Amino acid sequence: MSKVIYKFGDDISTDIIYPGRFMATVLPSETPEFAFADEKDLNKLLNSKTVPADSIIIGGKNFGCGSSREQACSTLKGHELIIIAKNFARIFLQNSINLGLKTVICPDIDADVNDELEISEDKVFNKTKGKEYNIIPHTKTQQEIIQAGGLIPYSRKRLIEGSK
Amino acid sequence: MKQTIVQKILARASGKSFVNIGDIVEPKVDLAMSHENAALVMNQFLEIYKGTGLDPKVWDPNKIAIIFDHRVPAESRKTATNQKKIRNFIAEQGIFKFHDIRGDEMGICHQILPQYGYVRPGYVVVGTDSHTTSHGALGAFSFGIGATEMASVWTLGVMLNVPVPPTIKVVVNGALKKYVQPKDIILYLIGKITAEGANFKVIEFHGETIRNMSTSGRITICNMSVEAGATSGIVPGDEETIKYLREEAGVTEDIPLVNSDDEAEFDKIIEIDASSLVPQIACPHTVDNVKQVGDVEGTKIDQIVIGSCTNGRLDDLETAAQIIKGHKIAKNTRMLVFPASGKIYRQAMEKGIFEILMNAGAVIANPGCGPCLGVHQGALGDGEKALSTTNRNFKGRMGNPDAEVYLCSAAVAAASAITGVITDPTKGGY
Numbered sequence: 001m002s003k004v005i006y007k008f009g010d011d012i013s014t015d016i017i018y019p020g021r022f023m024a025t026v027l028p029s030e031t032p033e034f035a036f037a038d039e040k041d042l043n044k045l046l047n048s049k050t051v052p053a054d055s056i057i058i059g060g061k062n063f064g065c066g067s068s069r070e071q072a073c074s075t076l077k078g079h080e081l082i083i084i085a086k087n088f089a090r091i092f093l094q095n096s097i098n099l100g101l102k103t104v105i106c107p108d109i110d111a112d113v114n115d116e117l118e119i120s121e122d123k124v125f126n127k128t129k130g131k132e133y134n135i136i137p138h139t140k141t142q143q144e145i146i147q148a149g150g151l152i153p154y155s156r157k158r159l160i161e162g163s164k
Numbered sequence: 165m166k167q168t169i170v171q172k173i174l175a176r177a178s179g180k181s182f183v184n185i186g187d188i189v190e191p192k193v194d195l196a197m198s199h200e201n202a203a204l205v206m207n208q209f210l211e212i213y214k215g216t217g218l219d220p221k222v223w224d225p226n227k228i229a230i231i232f233d234h235r236v237p238a239e240s241r242k243t244a245t246n247q248k249k250i251r252n253f254i255a256e257q258g259i260f261k262f263h264d265i266r267g268d269e270m271g272i273c274h275q276i277l278p279q280y281g282y283v284r285p286g287y288v289v290v291g292t293d294s295h296t297t298s299h300g301a302l303g304a305f306s307f308g309i310g311a312t313e314m315a316s317v318w319t320l321g322v323m324l325n326v327p328v329p330p331t332i333k334v335v336v337n338g339a340l341k342k343y344v345q346p347k348d349i350i351l352y353l354i355g356k357i358t359a360e361g362a363n364f365k366v367i368e369f370h371g372e373t374i375r376n377m378s379t380s381g382r383i384t385i386c387n388m389s390v391e392a393g394a395t396s397g398i399v400p401g402d403e404e405t406i407k408y409l410r411e412e413a414g415v416t417e418d419i420p421l422v423n424s425d426d427e428a429e430f431d432k433i434i435e436i437d438a439s440s441l442v443p444q445i446a447c448p449h450t451v452d453n454v455k456q457v458g459d460v461e462g463t464k465i466d467q468i469v470i471g472s473c474t475n476g477r478l479d480d481l482e483t484a485a486q487i488i489k490g491h492k493i494a495k496n497t498r499m500l501v502f503p504a505s506g507k508i509y510r511q512a513m514e515k516g517i518f519e520i521l522m523n524a525g526a527v528i529a530n531p532g533c534g535p536c537l538g539v540h541q542g543a544l545g546d547g548e549k550a551l552s553t554t555n556r557n558f559k560g561r562m563g564n565p566d567a568e569v570y571l572c573s574a575a576v577a578a579a580s581a582i583t584g585v586i587t588d589p590t591k592g593g594y
Contacts, residue, residue, distance in 0.1 A: 011359050011450050013558040020537040021563060024235065024242040026204035026311075038565040062360040062393065066558060067537070068294045068308040070204060090364050090395060091294060094325075095310035141188050141325040155212050155316040155324070162320070163218055 032078030064092025271505025281413030303401030355454025471502025494584025
């Protein structure tokens with residue numbers, strides 16, 4: 001069971017998630033501080049360290065549009081968030097799979113701040129509203145990357161196989 | 165079976181005779197580009213090698229390009245140190261398609277790749293920058309990826325997990341009116357299909373307007389295809405592509421061309437009548453919030469920006485100079501010009517373009533991404549409005565979430581610089 005901590009509308013860009021002026025900070029261990037830096041309340045909440053792991057942010061359509069900056073995923077992964085959105089922009093979705101940020105594609109999701117959600121393999125159940133919504137699963141290869149622990153171990157395995 | 169150009173490119177690069185739309189393929193990469201975010205790519209690349217006992221070596225140093233452009237010259241200690249680490253890595257790995265901070269060779273990555281002939285028709289190009297879609301202008305399948313994916317490419321030489329994308333065919337016919345530009349075509353299209361209208365799809369451009377368009381204009385159009393969510397934009401290579409690569413990039417080898425089959429399977433076909441277009445403006449804070457110039461005419465502008473991978477090329481600067489010649493930039497409006505490369509900078513200087521722009525009051529800055537992504541120069545003050553030839557107007561984009569960015573062509577930017585308000589360049593006798 002996880003709680004919704006914030007709800008966004010459509011077209012949340014990587015400039016909102018991780019503003020460009022922090023892009024010289026690259027290491028995944030250093031990016032969490034700047035998550036939603038210009039959304040002051042959310043940034044403060046995340047950095048207060050009071051948000052439990054697997055807390056949920058709700059997005060609308062086209063979440064993560066814009067730049068390919070991977071910091072936009074590592075910053076959210078650092079706070080151990082789950083992002084549920086109607087759909088995601090391509091590069092952001094692939095980056096999140098590669099880095100192990102949990103993303104859920106749920107086209108009809110309806111959830112508000114403080115709602116409690118249960119996420120299963122193919123459904124999101126909004127316990128507060130008593131309603132259930134279908135999930136569009138990630139592709140087979142994306143699931144393989146997630147199961148391998150991300151693209152780094154996945155590519156490492158391919159490297160070792162290739163060098164034999 | 166009939167195929168789109170991207171199906172043909174991916175089939176060739178994956179060692180297959182045919183691929184279906186939706187197949188997952190692992191194409192060999194012909195060119196892998198990064199800018200300053202190579203600092204993160206390096207980190208992830210070394211992570212992949214960790215514990216393997218293998219010596220970390222990129223798969224093919226000939227196929228890697230690294231261009232410093234986002235923060236040049238470095239704006240901070242952190243950036244300068246990242247750039248230094250990247251230089252060391254480049255030297256160790258023998259990467260030579262490297263463009264450092266040098267007046268003779270520098271530029272924005274999406275200008276350098278075509279200008280130096282690094283991209284060819286039919287190539288698979290990946291870049292750790294979302295505007296890598298630009299290189300579709302030369303008939304390549306070219307798309308943006310994340311840093312960890314790039315580390316995987318540096319290691320393995322292939323892109324893992326590429327779904328063969330469906331294609332939207334856009335056919336543009338008719339002649340553009342004077343001072344209506346390629347930027348207006350792509351802004352109009354994004355407004356029509358929305359910021360997610362082409363998500364996970366390719367946009368293929370056809371029609372007489374595209375055939376008659378310079379490579380520069382095609383770069384503008386493919387560059388901004390990502391603002392409709394597209395994996396890539398692509399203009400199948402033609403005589404113009406060959407002419408550009410021979411004359412501009414000095415390519416002497418054969419340049420084989422690839423094209424779509426007429427009867428290929430398209431997701432949909434969109435037709436645009438270029439002759440009926442007027443200048444378009446993308447209004448804050450999304451690129452698909454597109455209006456005709458007349459709808460926002462008179463909006464007061466604090467900062468005009470001409471530059472970027474979208475519209476910082478010689479033809480853009482020439483257009484601006486043609487309009488501004490003999491005029492002064494309005495009081496209380498500042499105009500910043502960022503040529504897309506050192507070569508363009510030199511050409512603009514030699515052609516007297518800088519003299520015209522400077523006499524009018526413009527500031528000519530060094531080649532690079534400039535204020536486009538709000539990290540380096542030209543930040544906006546609270547409540548200010550910018551009118552810019554760049555590609556994004558997201559909240560906070562130009563360094564300040566309490567400011568607004570409007571996007572337009574070089575012609576609109578120049579005409580508006582004179583008046584200090586958003587102005588239609590097709591009126592006023594420029």
